Amino acid sequence: MSATVTPPPKKVNHIGLEVLQYKGGKTTLCAGCGHNSISERIIESFYELGIDPYTVAKFSGIGCSSKSPAYFLGLSHGFNAVHGRMPAIATGALLANRTLMGIGLSGDGDTASIGIGQFMHLIRRNMPMIYIIEDNGVYGLTKGQFSATADLGSTLKSGTPNNLPPFDCCALAMKWGATFVARSFSGDKKQLNAILKTAIAHRGLSVIDVISPCVTFNDHEGSTKSYAYVKEHEEVLQELDFVPSFEDITVDIPEGEVMDVLMHDGSHLRIRKLQRDFDPTDRFKALVALEEAEAKGEILTGVLYLNTAKPTFLELLDLTDEPVATLPEARVRPSRTVLDQVMDELR
Amino acid sequence: MSTLEVSPVESQPGQPSKPVVNDFSIQIATVNGSGSQTANSVLMRSLFQMGIPVSGKNMFPSNIAGLPTWFTIRASKYGYIGRRKEIDILVAMNAETAREDVMKLDGGAAVIYDGPLKLNELRSDLHFFPIPFDKLVAPVCPNAKLRKLVRNMIYDGVVARLLSIDMEEVYKALVKQFGERKAKAVDLNWGAAKAGFEFAAGTFADGVPYRAERMNSTAGKIIIDGNAACALGAMFAGVTVVTWYPITPSSSLVESLIGYAKRFRHDPDTGKATYAIVQAEDELASIGMALGAGWAGARSMTATAGPGISLMSEFIGLGYYAEVPTVVFDVERVGPSTGLPTRTQQGDLITTALLSHGDTRHPLFFPCSPEECFSMSIEAFDFAEKFQTPVFVMTDLDLGMNNWMADPFPYPEKPINRGKILTAEDLDRLGGFARYKDVDGDGVGWRTLPGTHHPKAACFTRGSGHNEKAQYTEREDDYINNMDRLVHKFEVMRQHVPEPVVSLAEKARIGFVAWGTSDYAVRESCDQLKAEYGIEASYLRLRAYPFTGHLLDFIRRHERVYVVDQNRDGQLLGLMRLELDVELIAKLRSLRYYGGLPLDARTVTDHIIAQEGK
Numbered sequence: 030m031s032a033t034v035t036p037p038p039k040k041v042n043h044i045g046l047e048v049l050q051y052k053g054g055k056t057t058l059c060a061g062c063g064h065n066s067i068s069e070r071i072i073e074s075f076y077e078l079g080i081d082p083y084t085v086a087k088f089s090g091i092g093c094s095s096k097s098p099a100y101f102l103g104l105s106h107g108f109n110a111v112h113g114r115m116p117a118i119a120t121g122a123l124l125a126n127r128t129l130m131g132i133g134l135s136g137d138g139d140t141a142s143i144g145i146g147q148f149m150h151l152i153r154r155n156m157p158m159i160y161i162i163e164d165n166g167v168y169g170l171t172k173g174q175f176s177a178t179a180d181l182g183s184t185l186k187s188g189t190p191n192n193l194p195p196f197d198c199c200a201l202a203m204k205w206g207a208t209f210v211a212r213s214f215s216g217d218k219k220q221l222n223a224i225l226k227t228a229i230a231h232r233g234l235s236v237i238d239v240i241s242p243c244v245t246f247n248d249h250e251g252s253t254k255s256y257a258y259v260k261e262h263e264e265v266l267q268e269l270d271f272v273p274s275f276e277d278i279t280v281d282i283p284e285g286e287v288m289d290v291l292m293h294d295g296s297h298l299r300i301r302k303l304q305r306d307f308d309p310t311d312r313f314k315a316l317v318a319l320e321e322a323e324a325k326g327e328i329l330t331g332v333l334y335l336n337t338a339k340p341t342f343l344e345l346l347d348l349t350d351e352p353v354a355t356l357p358e359a360r361v362r363p364s365r366t367v368l369d370q371v372m373d374e375l376r
Numbered sequence: 377m378s379t380l381e382v383s384p385v386e387s388q389p390g391q392p393s394k395p396v397v398n399d400f401s402i403q404i405a406t407v408n409g410s411g412s413q414t415a416n417s418v419l420m421r422s423l424f425q426m427g428i429p430v431s432g433k434n435m436f437p438s439n440i441a442g443l444p445t446w447f448t449i450r451a452s453k454y455g456y457i458g459r460r461k462e463i464d465i466l467v468a469m470n471a472e473t474a475r476e477d478v479m480k481l482d483g484g485a486a487v488i489y490d491g492p493l494k495l496n497e498l499r500s501d502l503h504f505f506p507i508p509f510d511k512l513v514a515p516v517c518p519n520a521k522l523r524k525l526v527r528n529m530i531y532d533g534v535v536a537r538l539l540s541i542d543m544e545e546v547y548k549a550l551v552k553q554f555g556e557r558k559a560k561a562v563d564l565n566w567g568a569a570k571a572g573f574e575f576a577a578g579t580f581a582d583g584v585p586y587r588a589e590r591m592n593s594t595a596g597k598i599i600i601d602g603n604a605a606c607a608l609g610a611m612f613a614g615v616t617v618v619t620w621y622p623i624t625p626s627s628s629l630v631e632s633l634i635g636y637a638k639r640f641r642h643d644p645d646t647g648k649a650t651y652a653i654v655q656a657e658d659e660l661a662s663i664g665m666a667l668g669a670g671w672a673g674a675r676s677m678t679a680t681a682g683p684g685i686s687l688m689s690e691f692i693g694l695g696y697y698a699e700v701p702t703v704v705f706d707v708e709r710v711g712p713s714t715g716l717p718t719r720t721q722q723g724d725l726i727t728t729a730l731l732s733h734g735d736t737r738h739p740l741f742f743p744c745s746p747e748e749c750f751s752m753s754i755e756a757f758d759f760a761e762k763f764q765t766p767v768f769v770m771t772d773l774d775l776g777m778n779n780w781m782a783d784p785f786p787y788p789e790k791p792i793n794r795g796k797i798l799t800a801e802d803l804d805r806l807g808g809f810a811r812y813k814d815v816d817g818d819g820v821g822w823r824t825l826p827g828t829h830h831p832k833a834a835c836f837t838r839g840s841g842h843n844e845k846a847q848y849t850e851r852e853d854d855y856i857n858n859m860d861r862l863v864h865k866f867e868v869m870r871q872h873v874p875e876p877v878v879s880l881a882e883k884a885r886i887g888f889v890a891w892g893t894s895d896y897a898v899r900e901s902c903d904q905l906k907a908e909y910g911i912e913a914s915y916l917r918l919r920a921y922p923f924t925g926h927l928l929d930f931i932r933r934h935e936r937v938y939v940v941d942q943n944r945d946g947q948l949l950g951l952m953r954l955e956l957d958v959e960l961i962a963k964l965r966s967l968r969y970y971g972g973l974p975l976d977a978r979t980v981t982d983h984i985i986a987q988e989g990k
């Protein structure tokens with residue numbers, strides 16, 4: 030009889046899932062929007078690291094950027110909160126279930142204006158989750174007003190220049206005590222992939238500011254967040270190689286050129302310095318470098334700061350190992366004797 | 377100083393010649409931060425221990441030290457524990473308010489005061505008892521720094537002597553107050569109380585026309601404030617995530633909970649917490665965290681007051697529309713804005729019932745006593761998860777922060793109800809689910825929790841338009857269907873909220889409708905109306921919103937129904953207007969008090985008499 034045709038084996042990651050299972054719904058964002066590239070990098074990095082999508086919870090605020098969790102990790106639960114207040118929703122969810130891996134998507138408006146307070150406090154608590162700012166210097170969803178990350182002198186499509194100085198969310202995050210801070214560009218696949226993987230491995234809060242051009246409202250000449258401008262002014266700090274815990278370190282690089290950071294989960298981030306003497310474990314120097322770059326009109330990208338030692342908020346709370354949300358009644362309702370004791374004290 | 381300054385008692389017109397037993401009120405006027413709280417609690421507790429029904433109300437300023445404070449203790453053998461306007465015994469410790477306090481008294485009242493204030497010169501129709509506080513405190517409290525605090529205990533001794541309160545009970549109350557371990561504090565205060573007692577015994581031949589006598593109406597009862605009762609309710613409801621931002625009068629709710637959870641909610645084996653309590657950066661965050669936690673499957677709560685409710689508005693709309701359970705405790709205070717932050721009001725009713733933009737409606741529970749604070753808090757957590765929506769437990773400063781007598785709380789017998797949650801096994805069996813589909817006819821869909829290990833478990837929760845499958849939609853029919861299901865869900869809630877308490881008077885033509893702490897004044901007023909004017913009145917106490925059919929029946933039965941509100945605009949009446957038919961609305965009359973003090977029976981009675989023309 031005819032020979033049975035065996036389909037070619039599907040390509041799967043180390044937990045047996047295909048890349049398709051990390052995808053989400055079809056994007057409704059503009060073609061060419063930087064946010065779409067970021068979604069692709071998220072799909073790729075979660076797939077490559079073999080993260081169990083059932084343990085992931087996606088969060089966002091409001092904006093074009095905040096819509097994107099619907100376009101990746103379709104097997105994970107998601108919560109689209111209100112404008113600027115995704116950190117609160119994420120914090121509550123992670124308190125309820127500490128075994129979830131949280132990933133939050135926000136915009137520069139969502140983070141640096143309406144949400145700046147919650148952003149600061151999320152950092153202060155070192156809530157263990159990934160926080161991505163899809164930074165285009167404008168409010169995309171409300172059609173192109175300046176945001177608080179717009180550079181001084183950058184113009185709107187109408188030609189109106191911005192006359193207020195920008196917030197540098199990375200510098201502020203470092204100042205407020207963030208434990209992993211990186212800046213990338215939606216067009217830099219390799220760098221963003223390595224940064225996302227590092228964030229997945231990091232046990233505290235990861236703040237990633239990704240310059241993500243808005244092709245519809247902020248990609249013109251005069252804008253400092255256009256593809257062309259960013260390509261021209263980007264200063265890549267390092268070459269990054271992320272080596273997951275389940276892979277052997279094979280590449281042999283001579284000592285001294287590479288800094289090897291051991292992550293909490295056993296993986297390694299290998300950082301090869303480019304151009305300048307920059308140490309991402311030295312917060313003070315990193316802040317100085319950002320100041321200098323700003324003065325020169327450069328956009329520094331790469332890992333800006335990494336601290337693997339600081340405890341997370343969940344560790345400080347000393348919660349049970351299991352999620353408190355689903356503890357059985359016997360462990361959350363004290364006994365009759367306890368009530369009797371309390372009543373006695375009140376007599 | 378030690379001269380007798382008691383004015384003649386017998387000659388007072390209208391004064392009873394025999395002392396009034398177990399029916400009086402004492403007001404202590406001090407400045408806050410002077411440590412009078414101990415003396416006041418001990419005095420109240422002493423009466424309680426003698427078996428006499430008591431209530432204590434603290435009227436304090438929004439300030440840490442130095443402004444006037446009044447504490448009123450009412451003893452009533454009839455069991456009336458609402459506020460009483462008339463003061464029988466004034467303890468005037470605050471020079472600044474003493475004059476006004478004295479001028480406000482009805483003739484025949486007694487004034488215990490700090491001798492140098494010379495209050496006896498103000499009126500001749502009162503009984504004056506000057507006490508040399510400074511002279512008495514020095515020998516019993518050698519440490520000059522402590523004298524300011526200990527001095528207050530002297531008036532406890534004086535009052536005990538004048539009212540024949542058993543000093544044994546004062547001592548017991550002191551031990552209760554400080555605990556067995558603080559023997560030094562007990563001794564010091566006891567010395568002061570005794571000094572006051574002895575001074576009064578040796579100085580004043582006549583007492584006051586009031587007397588405390590032992591009775592047996594408080595046996596087995598507890599004393600607790602409503603906030604602590606809510607905290608206990610939350611703990612026994614199995615709350616797991618608590619988020620808050622400090623605000624009077626709700627702070628002590630969470631602070632009590634922190635205290636109890638530390639003692640009773642740590643795993644006996646590991647010592648680890650089976651709960652998280654987080655002080656958020658503001659109420660925008662505290663409600664967001666509570667909703668995030670509720671979404672992830674926790675029993676979550678937050679506690680706040682009016683200003684916090686205002687800030688929570690947008691998130692509550694999300695909770696309503698995305699159908700996320702949480703419990704919000706609103707301990708109301710006087711608004712608008714900062715208002716009178718340390719005074720009581722029922723000012724958040726309409727805002728809260730309809731909180732947030734668009735068509736929203738929320739279930740509200742109205743406890744009126746510590747017993748109900750406990751039981752309704754437990755019920756609120758079940759209700760929130762059963763109906764997947766934010767539930768508000770509405771109390772006020774009077775209930776939340778004052779000490780109340782209560783029956784000991786019964787242990788919750790009903791097992792915890794976590795509502796409709798699908799597990800991975802359920803999904804295997806069902807092959808999938810649609811988050812917002814009304815499969816059971818009660819308007820409530822089934823939900824899955826993040827972390828559920830199943831390819832069909834994921835769901836995207838959003839505040840934007842969504843269909844049954846939780847997918848984004850802007851379609852007219854999807855929107856209308858979803859909003860109509862939410863209305864249906866609200867109608868089903870109507871069958872499950874705590875029912876009102878109704879007491880029908882036989883021939884009553886009028887009735888009262890009230891909620892929360894208005895209860896005490898209304899019940900006492902019903903008795904006053906009957907005893908003093910021969911007017912019968914029925915009474916329905918609402919225990920929840922949405923309203924139930926009982927309310928409609930009650931209004932139909934009566935010619936006129938007085939809707940009692942502790943706010944300026946008649947908010948309960950307003951809320952009823954939104955829902956009732958015109959012929960029922962026509963029967964409603966508004967009875968409002970909004971001065972910031974707990975409502976008293978006489979105010980209610982006077983209003984009715986003015987309206988009913990007797």
Ligand SMILES: Cc1ncc(C[n+]2csc(CCOP(=O)(O)OP(=O)(O)O)c2C)c(N)n1
Nearest residue numbers: 092093094112136137138139167168169170
């Ligand atoms: C409370 C509130 N105010 C205003 C808005 C309107 N709004 C929607 S998105 C947005 C700005 C989004 O900008 P950004 O976060 O930078 O996202 P982008 O669209 O640029 O990705 C605003 C102001 C809102 N949704 N909620």
Ligand code: SF4
Nearest residue numbers: 059062093169243244
């Ligand atoms: S408007 Fe801008 S930010 Fe929004 S989707 Fe289009 S390109 Fe992206």
Ligand SMILES: [Mg+2]
Nearest residue numbers: 136137167168
């Ligand atoms: Mg933007």
